[in-house]
Amino acid sequence: MREQTITIYCFIDDFFHATGRKDDAHCKITDAELLTTALLSARFFYGNLHSAYGYMQAHHGVRHIDKSGFVRRLHRLQPQLLALFTALGRVIKELNCSCVYLIDSFPVPVCDNIPIPCCHLLESEAYRGKCVSKRRYFYGFRVQVVTTSDGVPVQFYIHAGSFADITAFKAMELDLPQDSQLYADAAYTCYEVEDLLAECEQIEFRCCRKSNSRRKDEPHRAFLKEHYRKRIETSFSGITGFFPKKIHAVTAQGFILKLILFIFAYTLTQVIE
Template identity: 40%
Template sequence: MNWTVLVAFCIIDDLLKTLGHKDDPQSKTPASVVLTIWILAALFFSGKHKHALAYCKEHALFSFIPSRSRFCRRLHSLSDYIPLLLPLCKTLWEQLASVEHYVLDTFPLPVCENIRAPRCRLAPGLTLTYRGYIPSQRVYFHGLKLHLVCTDSQFITEVLCTPGSVADVQGLYLMPLDLPQASELYVDRGYTDYLAEDDLAMAEGIRLRPIRKGNSKRYHQPGQFIATLGRKIIESVGSALTELFPKRIHATTLQGFVLKVWGFIFAHNFRRLAGVL
């Protein structure tokens, strides 16, 4: 446990210095410590900050442990830096491990049960903005949709959170897709868009390998086998994230809910980095 936490603390501290972040002189707890406790909570305590703070205080992991309310305020103040850490972690991972291809997929993030959707406080409103559909289970959900790009070694490189009603192919247009030239991106049937496929190949040199329907104009049987085989890695990433998720992510605001989801993503990535370093 301590090795993963140590790796997370060292990397986060260096990355914050790279981003030019400076703590307030009166602050007793550096930003790197706040984010490390945030990662610790996601790794071992299902995202419960209270338990992570108590663990750090009991084992004296840091010189000063803030109160729960102070910790939440500090964490929310650092929310703008959290998405900026992911591209830097991606660069570090690409230097440590070889990457052959990338996989893009979406995961549902329900914030409540469907029957409670009309009175949900995290994602309020009676509109269909947060209402999404899971084709594999043939059920609807009320919440957010998580778009992930990961490598063939299960490292998450890009993240996008959208309302549940956003289609998968729209996420393809919204994500930056900062991938190397001549890289291959494996997707499922929900990303069938010939125009996007041609534009990515022409402008970015990214080859999209979708799992196509049988009546598709570009259906190719050998290519389907390769796409199906290459996309299987995303199922392992989804299982690893689901293992970290609690039965219900407790949050009082939608921003807090998204912050906890980011914590699980970084916890997964730092666990992969700890296994390599």
């Protein structure tokens, strides 16, 4: 744990130095220390910021700061957190020689159907979604994740739970190298998007075909699609394995911030280990 903490801190601190970001002289802890603590909370403490901060104080000499001040600064650093993930994803894509990527989504419920009227975190029917694989409805978000063939996330997109996968995919700003192959399940079937990616981005979008599809797959291609598609489910299990029984948040923005931390922490774990 100590080695991972030092590695995460060095990565964040080097990124801030490279981008010219400087800490406020009046702050008790640096931005790198704060983001390191937040990522450790997602990786080792099920998102509990207080426990992670206690560990950093006891083992790494981080100075004391009140909880509300810590949370406010963490919210202000969300753009830097996303920039860090983008930079890490870019490096992973450069090292991915196979140019094979996978995309799928997983639901993150704020609550189940019955307590929806009592939920004050979200207040819109747009968040009421359906998880087909589990045959149940949920109220919350859905996360689109793009990973390498080894299951390392390089990009994600968080949206309301009611949006279909292909609808969210159209809204997502896909950032993959040319000549990449992107594997997806049948929920992403859209011939226009498939042709557009091939023509404009030189990306081969390989969706699993439905039984009534106009573009049938040869057996070997269908086997490859099924083979690659299943790998991403392992990544989802790894990400949700960091979740507590219930993700604690006071606002929807805080809930999304914790989701970003869980995905980022899983990606760092895959890279470091």
